[in-house]
Amino acid sequence: MAPGSAAILGLVMLWMGARLVRAQKRYRWLGYTLVARGAFNVLSSLTLGPELYLLWFAGTSILKTLSMLGLIYSVQDEIQQRYVRTIDSLSHGFLIRDRLGYVHVANERCARLLGFDSAADLVGKHVCELLPHLTPAMADEYFRRFEAPGVHYPMTETAMFALHNGTRLPVEMMGSPYIERGRLYCLVQLLDISERKKKDDLLYQAARIDPVTGFFNRHALSALLTQEVARAAAVGRECAVLFLDLDKFKRINDSFGHAIGDELLRQTARRLHAVLRPNDALARFGGDEFIIVVADLEPGTAERMARLCAERVIGAMAGRFDLSHHAIGVSASVGMACYPLHGSDSDMLIRNADIAMYEAKKAGRGELRFFNDAMNAAAKDALVIDTALRGAIEAGEFSLLYQAIVDARGGKLAKVEALLRWDSPGLGPMRPDRFIPVAEDSGMIVPIGTWVLNEACRQMASWRHGPLDGLTVSINVSAWQLADPAFVALVERALADNGLGGHRLELELTERVLIDDGGHVHAVLQRLRALGVGLSLDDFGTGYSSLSYLTRFQLNTLKIDRAFVMDIEHSERSNSLVNAIIAMGHSLGLQLVAEGVETAGQAAILEKMGCHYLQGYYFSRPIAADALSRFAGEGQLSAS
Ligand code: C2E
Ligand code: CA
Ligand code: CA
Numbered sequence: 001m002a003p004g005s006a007a008i009l010g011l012v013m014l015w016m017g018a019r020l021v022r023a024q025k026r027y028r029w030l031g032y033t034l035v036a037r038g039a040f041n042v043l044s045s046l047t048l049g050p051e052l053y054l055l056w057f058a059g060t061s062i063l064k065t066l067s068m069l070g071l072i073y074s075v076q077d078e079i080q081q082r083y084v085r086t087i088d089s090l091s092h093g094f095l096i097r098d099r100l101g102y103v104h105v106a107n108e109r110c111a112r113l114l115g116f117d118s119a120a121d122l123v124g125k126h127v128c129e130l131l132p133h134l135t136p137a138m139a140d141e142y143f144r145r146f147e148a149p150g151v152h153y154p155m156t157e158t159a160m161f162a163l164h165n166g167t168r169l170p171v172e173m174m175g176s177p178y179i180e181r182g183r184l185y186c187l188v189q190l191l192d193i194s195e196r197k198k199k200d201d202l203l204y205q206a207a208r209i210d211p212v213t214g215f216f217n218r219h220a221l222s223a224l225l226t227q228e229v230a231r232a233a234a235v236g237r238e239c240a241v242l243f244l245d246l247d248k249f250k251r252i253n254d255s256f257g258h259a260i261g262d263e264l265l266r267q268t269a270r271r272l273h274a275v276l277r278p279n280d281a282l283a284r285f286g287g288d289e290f291i292i293v294v295a296d297l298e299p300g301t302a303e304r305m306a307r308l309c310a311e312r313v314i315g316a317m318a319g320r321f322d323l324s325h326h327a328i329g330v331s332a333s334v335g336m337a338c339y340p341l342h343g344s345d346s347d348m349l350i351r352n353a354d355i356a357m358y359e360a361k362k363a364g365r366g367e368l369r370f371f372n373d374a375m376n377a378a379a380k381d382a383l384v385i386d387t388a389l390r391g392a393i394e395a396g397e398f399s400l401l402y403q404a405i406v407d408a409r410g411g412k413l414a415k416v417e418a419l420l421r422w423d424s425p426g427l428g429p430m431r432p433d434r435f436i437p438v439a440e441d442s443g444m445i446v447p448i449g450t451w452v453l454n455e456a457c458r459q460m461a462s463w464r465h466g467p468l469d470g471l472t473v474s475i476n477v478s479a480w481q482l483a484d485p486a487f488v489a490l491v492e493r494a495l496a497d498n499g500l501g502g503h504r505l506e507l508e509l510t511e512r513v514l515i516d517d518g519g520h521v522h523a524v525l526q527r528l529r530a531l532g533v534g535l536s537l538d539d540f541g542t543g544y545s546s547l548s549y550l551t552r553f554q555l556n557t558l559k560i561d562r563a564f565v566m567d568i569e570h571s572e573r574s575n576s577l578v579n580a581i582i583a584m585g586h587s588l589g590l591q592l593v594a595e596g597v598e599t600a601g602q603a604a605i606l607e608k609m610g611c612h613y614l615q616g617y618y619f620s621r622p623i624a625a626d627a628l629s630r631f632a633g634e635g636q637l638s639a640s
Helices: 002-023 025-047 050-088 108-113 136-147 194-208 218-235 249-256 258-274 302-316 346-362 373-389 432-442 445-462 479-483 487-497 520-530 547-552 562-566 572-587 600-609 625-633
Strands: 093-097 103-106 155-162 168-180 183-192 238-246 281-286 289-297 321-323 326-328 332-339 368-370 398-407 413-424 428-430 472-476 505-509 534-540 557-560 591-594 613-615
Touching: 002 025, 025 050, 093 108, 108 183, 136 168, 136 183, 168 194, 194 218, 194 572, 218 238, 218 281, 218 289, 218 346, 238 258, 238 302, 238 346, 249 258, 258 281, 258 289, 258 302, 258 321, 289 302, 302 332, 302 368, 332 346, 346 368, 346 373, 373 432, 398 445, 398 625, 413 432, 413 445, 413 613, 413 625, 428 432, 432 445, 445 472, 445 479, 445 487, 445 505, 472 534, 479 487, 479 520, 487 505, 487 520, 520 534, 557 562, 557 572, 562 572, 572 591, 572 600, 600 613
Parallel strands: 332 368, 413 472, 472 505, 505 534, 534 557, 557 591, 591 613
Antiparallel strands: 093 103, 093 183, 155 168, 168 183, 238 289, 238 332, 281 289, 321 326, 398 413, 398 613, 413 428
16 A cells, blocks of 8 residues: 555656656756655655665655755745846846945846946956946945945935946946845946936036037136136136127127127137137127136236236227128227236126226227226125115015916917016116125025015915916025025915915026035925925026936926027027927926027927927016906917
């Protein structure tokens, strides 16, 4: 009886074992042990006599142990395979390294990113073997930073990897902790950001280069001058700013057209550039204004060197310009301000050189003037404005105008931007560009901004049951306001007090708000988003213009600055740039608004490019709330 059942059991085991060996590669060890046990059972049932019992018992015990091990191995292998399949299916490169820098796990994507054939080539290697420029000290340093107290995970940073195959790869690295058997490992995810980087570089260029002349624009120049002043201050040197304005440029533009005007600007820029020293910088500051920074001057020589440069500039402008068969004479007026004599920072130097330029213009054509204190009346402005701003809220001197933002298709009113106006009894009506910087310097912008928020919400509530019911209003928010710990609560209260949902409000932020964020802004924006409030990036293209802001801060809307829209009809460069911004916005799922649309031509181009919304004088100037109601009552905003 016993030998018979042992034989049957043995045959079953043989059959199952053979199936496992053949069918499932990773179960083959279990299969082999089953085959061995089956064979042993069959054999022992045929040959078993009492004298062999001991041997039979020892044999089955060993084989049982072996098949248990086979089973464990198979299960482990299954888990391992599943794990490998999971990490291989990730779109990010993925790598786990230990404290010493050795790679424990990597996926195929990671191998391909780093220029290796397969993940197996990475495992067991030191990270320094994967990246030739990485030193053990750098690898250690990374881990030390990674485990430092107070680090936010994932620890995100961007880097440029030099790969062993000679290429360079811009990546975003995200390090998170991974603990196995009580030991800390660093799990690094790698994302190839070369596409993003290319677009960033394009924007970086565009944000700094004037499309007409190919030299710096005003933003780049301000940044450059700030650096130059800081450097001069640190080493006790001086520098000078020349502010140049072409005389009668407008007449040339009007009588010969934009194309000739642009050509004149290009030729002027080339002539100016030719008289500069290698360290000096040239920028087109606005329409027909140029700025030259005369850099790195010996103490006590700034005025002499500035005058020398200005004389060379005026000399360079003396020859006639050849503009498509017309020989035209153009002169320039030059105002000068020196650091540290006439100003201690970049804004002040530019402003004072500008004031001096106006004085030069008054004196006739082709003149040059230094800034002096008698011209300082304007510089006192800030102080006067600051004083007048105090008490302005209580005195009811502020009001809001609303500018329509229309659907690019069909021109229907989509939302409005609230723009602040100040009518000071002492100083008269004043543009926000003049008083907001002063309010920002003194911190007054926080109460003023709160007033704007409340007033906009009150206005929305008063539109209830009228033709403007449900309209979204966007307000401008300055960096100071976001830094105020009470800000989110203020927004929440303004909405609740007026019975409004969060989606009715949109906040316009500038890139300056988002840069250098130590995590605070991110948290504030997250809370605002949770309220349903829309977030929009204002003046896009004029600042730092990095795509990482858009993705990191999860903004909804991007407003293309009017500086780009302005030239879209006759500058190839602005045109293709706006096109690129729109395409990129689409790929990030953002709503796009073009600002400063002044002509039907611009509106048509932008619509064709796929811009969702348009804002500008072509559709409506900023107008009072009741005028807006009348517009909406008429059904549609007409072009004005
Ligand atoms: P912004 O946010 O870029 O606002 C758009 C500005 O462009 C407005 O000037 C508007 O009148 C003007 N604009 C609109 N369409 C056109 C156009 O087709 N052509 C031209 N040339 N300009 C156009 P505004 O009202 O003088 O405001 C200037 C800036 O002041 C705003 O620029 C914004 O940065 C700031 N600002 C205005 N209101 C507030 C506010 O309540 N709070 C804060 N923090 N800043 C504000
Ligand atoms: Ca704005
Ligand atoms: Ca804007």
